[in-house]
Amino acid sequence: MAKSPRPAAKPTRPEWQETLIFLVKLALFVFVIRSFLFAPFVIPSGSMLPRTLIGDYLFVTKWNYGYSRHSLPWSVPLIPGRILASTPARGDVAVFKAPPQNQEDWIKRVIGLPGDRVQMRDGQLFLNGTAIPKARVADFVLPVTPNSTCEDYFRDALADGTPVCRYPQYRETLPNGVGYNVLDLGFSPADDTEVYTVPAGHVFMMGDNRDDSRDSRFADSISFVPMENLVGKAVVTFWSTDGNAGWLMPWTWPGATRWERIGEAF
Template sequence: MANPARARRASSTQKSEWRETLVFLVKLALFVFVIRSFLFSPFVIPSGSMLPRTLIGDYLFITKWNYGYSRHSLPLSLPLIPGRILPSTPERGDVAVFKAPPADNEDWIKRVIGLPGDTIQMRGGQLILNGRAVPKQRIADFVLPVTPNFGCEAVFQDDDAEGRPICRYPQYRETLPGGRSYLVLDQGFSPADDTGVFTVPAGHVFMMGDNRDDSKDSRFADSIGFVPLENLQGKAVVTFWSTDGSASWLKPWTWPGATRWSRIGEGF
């Protein structure tokens, strides 16, 4: 015959264990929410618009405190923060992740080129900032192996010394006022090589991709246009993982061969 007291104790113990597990999961979720919203957040590179600095398959950490906080700092852009708190304006040359206007429902990554009040123009592929040409120096071509997550048009295809297919792009170094420099790609003529003059309005920034002829950015009226400062989510700081796309997530033994080890730990 079953012991009713023992059954009650067992039931009480089981309920207590479930309660402790639930409390632990809630605490863990809150911890992750706070870390991701206010300190650090991961971001994976989905396109080649920021070549040569980022590659498809790069995984980055962004810091969340650099530009202040808004609802876009929170997962799903939860409307829990009115406006911006602890606001700060980015520096020209920062690589930032932001909610892409006008829909504000996708995370994009670009470089900050223009600040409020700046004028921006492209003339023959040359960046003009506040009426002055930004120095653009030709350097060695950017070479990248063809991989499962990256290919290129035939005009840029080549073979390396061992006969393996590679992509080869003309590469330049741009240097902003103040001395900050970065690398850009120029694939030849494109409609965005010549534009009108853009004047960055208050409370906004002008964003551009480093892969100048393969980036939808603030140069295009039918793209993101000027980006509100409150849309900025954080600043890219370090690459913590990178894969060439040849691995299968269900086959762990393929991961090491697909990892771009030299990119891990690369800062911005």
């Protein structure tokens, strides 16, 4: 009985081609995840104290406000305008491309929506002519570390001698019931402003560290933020470091980690 011919073996690719194909697939997977689902963000400044600290690492969800070119890595111009658009809620903490250059990622809190009138009077926030409730709460106490330096005026020490910053802290509550803490460090030029009317398709963003934040109160900074610049909504802190660790010295990482902040939701 004649044997049936054996099927021809598939030609195998060189190892370098297999590696290249794997890397391309991996890059596409990461591109899709970062563009449409989640992206990491690291806090570079203290403008959102007390909610975020320098050295916090956050996950940002990408679907909350719709998608634009700024949803994609490096703002690749593949999405015209804004699709699946949704208006943020007052009080959301959002990452956005900072106008007018639209290059840097900033993080602030959404205060005003299109048509809203926003003003600061003697450090008090007014929304559509109504004062936003602002109640004094316990001071915000932050240990002094490389990621949280402190001016002499706010420097203090705990009973065990640990140097800390002690900041005056207040609780604000927006009309939709969203409450959050802010810092009021004293007089600053942005404590008294004109009335800002938020134009259509824009939002008014402010930092919770009211006297140390460049935000929509400053025409020479970001002013009103176009909604298509919104990158995503901050949802959870997945890592935090006080700055005492060296990236090339893994044995220093545990001691520098702010363990209590990991898993903190927004």
